[in-house]
Amino acid sequence: MYCVKKITDSLLWTGADDRRIVCFEGVYPVPDGMSYNSYLMNDEKTVLFDTADKAVTEQFLENVRYGLNGRALDYIIVHHVEPDHTASLAAVKRIYPDAKIVCTAKAAEMLARFYPEAATSVMTVAENDTLETGSHTLRFVTAPMVHWPEVMVTYDETDKILFSADAFGSFGALNGTLFSDEVCFKRDFLPEGRRYYCNIVGKYGLQVGMLLKKVSALEIKMICPLHGHVWREKIDKLLEKYSLWSSYTPEDKSVMIAYASVYGNTEKAAEVVAEILRSKGADVKLYDVSVKTNDVIVAEAFRCSHLIFAAPTYNGGVFVRMEEALREIAAHGLKNRVCAFIQNGSWAAVSAKKMQEILSECKDMTFIENVLTLKSALADDQYPEAEAFADAVLATM
Ligand SMILES: Cc1cc2nc3c(=O)[nH]c(=O)nc-3n(C[C@H](O)[C@H](O)[C@H](O)COP(=O)(O)O)c2cc1C
Ligand SMILES: [Fe+2]
Ligand SMILES: [Fe+2]
Structure with missing residues (x-):
């Protein structure tokens, strides 16, 4: 028929x-x-x-x-x-x-x-x-x-x-x-x-x-x-x-926080930063890159003006799912975004540097210098650091 x-x-x-x-x-x-x-x-x-x-x-x-x-x-x-x-x-x-x-x-x-x-x-x-x-x-x-x-x-x-x-x-x-x-x-x-x-x-x-x-x-x-x-x-x-x-122009003045977390500590830090950003008026959305497929992360990266990537250090590099997501973003030629990084590591955290290296392939990116570093978990006394990190992002919005 x-x-x-x-x-x-x-x-x-x-x-x-x-x-x-x-x-x-x-x-x-x-x-x-x-x-x-x-x-x-x-x-x-x-x-x-x-x-x-x-x-x-x-x-x-x-x-x-x-x-x-x-x-x-x-x-x-x-x-x-x-x-x-x-x-x-x-x-x-x-x-x-x-x-x-x-x-x-x-x-x-x-x-x-x-x-x-x-x-x-x-x-x-x-x-x-x-x-x-x-x-x-x-x-x-x-x-x-x-x-x-x-x-x-x-x-x-x-x-x-x-x-x-x-x-x-x-x-x-x-x-x-x-x-x-x-x-x-x-x-x-x-x-x-x-x-x-x-x-x-x-x-x-x-x-x-x-x-x-x-x-x-x-x-x-x-x-x-x-x-x-x-x-x-x-x-x-x-x-x-x-x-x-x-033209790679952000559609929304919004923050995408894409995070990876093996044990949940990087996730908690991402939540804390999201809460601070929200309470100061920013539009924020969180994505677990182990759950969301890369195509979703790529599409959100095209939509949002500000991108925060949070990931544990993994065998001297960056957690595998985050690495894949970032490579996909770079492969799709995204340009003209403000990016900030949260890194975690129990002995030698290097994931922020590794994440920035991958995104350095993209043109017209602004990388916020202030990196939030966790040594296994965000400590209570690090709240001011988390706030300073969020403020550094907000200052560019
Ligand atoms: C397979 C594997 C490799 C890791 N490699 C490193 C490493 O090279 N350097 C480091 O500092 N931590 C390394 N870690 C530790 C994690 O980065 C660290 O425990 C981190 O706090 C995990 O964050 P999460 O609680 O968000 O999963 C590794 C962990 C796993 C599971
Ligand atoms: Fe087609
Ligand atoms: Fe086609």
Whole structure:
């Protein structure tokens, strides 16, 4: 049975949800599932905008068959070769062997490697090329490294719709909805949309910024991404968030305290500092890096202006889970944050130095000199030290 959604008289959502997936791309937990979006345009020519992940091939094919209603498929536009959008391409080509694949030259090379049998009748397009499909003019806009190097987006000049590839997407299944205005921006989009952005394209802020610049010259009535909801309202709010995230500008004046603790003493010190910061008016959130996955820590580090990392010394280094979390933050290219450190060690505490070393890879970071050091546990007479540490953080807010 097909399961499609009408977007306009000529455009249909032909994607599908996967709620069985545990980890997207083998790394990111997706407790609310994942949607793989595909769109079908019925003009004088028929155009399929991307295919879908192999987990949903059957549903996706039924949707396309229904949408075409017996017509032939003329074009398959491949915006992005990553298999979450192309794994069903071979199946589509088996049913519609005459469909022309439209993609960038780089994408064509990749498709030939991934799917040597399916990558036939390929028509490569470059920046600003157009395709006339009858009453619609489709303009292609390259977006290199807005996840992968071959990526492009398509602007439907007729209906002012941007098919945005992975940009403006989100984790989470659609659950029968399609438009972002059917759910709450703050509650249902922001946490997962941010976690998706930071982890999937966070490293490529510069390239996302370039795409935003190109997009700002277009009149956009709708954004159709490859994951998550379609945007027809509050597009300005979405673009505002993307502008902050891509420029590594903190979203909130807030403190993230990410801590690790084997026996609980570093955790107690983190709690004491949180309490002092709170009582002096700061917004604070605490995360145990042994409990929260790195993608959550990365997303919160993008959100918050101030980051406190607290960890025990571990075999002359920093506790393993904290080391991983910090390396993930550095790998995602975070910039422009104020960072402070709480270290612990029973005989030779060095974890603050080690943590700062990892984050020194990041640009435009401010490291607060005042380090709070615990020798196994925060002693009662160290309260003034904890307060001085918190004050040093507050002084930069
Ligand atoms: C595997 C392991 C290795 C450790 N290596 C060091 C070390 O190299 N230097 C040090 O001063 N303490 C080391 N410690 C001790 C912890 O850093 C110390 O006990 C700390 O107080 C633990 O804080 P917690 O109560 O928050 O877990 C090590 C502990 C463990 C379990
Ligand atoms: Fe992707
Ligand atoms: Fe994707």
